[in-house]
Amino acid sequence: TVTKHISVTVNGALRQAEVEPRLLLAHFLRDVLDLTGTHIGCDTSQCGACTVMVNGEAVKSCTMLAVQADGAAVTTVEGLGQMDAMHPIQQGFWEKHGLQCGFCTPGVMMAMVGLLKENPDPSEEEIRDGLEGVICRCTGYQFIVSAVQHAAKLIREAEETKQAM
Ligand code: FES
Structure with missing residues (x-):
């Protein structure tokens, strides 16, 4: 399979990976980066459980390919805050x-x-x-x-x- 190298800043940290062009951003976050706070609740881009911020805008991460996030800054729920310093x-x-x-x-x-x-x-x-x-x-x-x-x-x-x- 052909893969593509991507660099994405996720919750402030630069993450790099070789990904298949068809990999969805939602799966990249969950399966490659192990950020499982981003949920997948449908396969029709309706539920919004997969919403993350991409370059400051809320995006359903199941509607975007990981390769489209190359060079972008992504914030997931894990990047919002912690128990002792909540957003x-x-x-x-x-x-x-x-x-x-x-x-x-x-x-x-x-x-x-x-x-x-x-x-x-x-x-x-x-x-x-x-x-x-x-x-x-x-x-x-x-x-x-x-x-x-x-x-x-x-x-x-x-x-x-x-x-x-
Ligand atoms: Fe339902 Fe993305 S998983 S909108």
């Missing part, structure tokens, strides 16, 4: 119980990181619109909306503190 979106989901089974959560969080970058103060409707590309089967979305609103507030407060300093 505001993780803090939001933690405090507002934004998940039940948790399968969709990594993808939902990455999609919402993308939304909050573009719109730091989204209305409930804007959050629900932003959630259209990600499917959650258990929460009924209300707790996810509260979690995102809470995260947005945390991010805005952190910005205000930074500006005041």
Whole structure:
């Protein structure tokens, strides 16, 4: 098989690999880099569980080939934060119980990181619109909306503190 050499910055670290041209970014992250926080929930590019950030934009990693990410900067859920230093979106989901089974959560969080970058103060409707590309089967979305609103507030407060300093 023909393979291609790719270099991708993943969660801040340069990763290089020889990959088959047909390898999906989702599989590259999970199977080659062992970053299994990116989930695969469908084979029709509908569920959004595989969402990651590519060059600052939320992308369904099952709709992109690994070779297309050559030279790009990718952030997966593993790159957001840790238990002792959570990203505001993780803090939001933690405090507002934004998940039940948790399968969709990594993808939902990455999609919402993308939304909050573009719109730091989204209305409930804007959050629900932003959630259209990600499917959650258990929460009924209300707790996810509260979690995102809470995260947005945390991010805005952190910005205000930074500006005041
Ligand atoms: Fe990518 Fe479902 S696994 S959208």
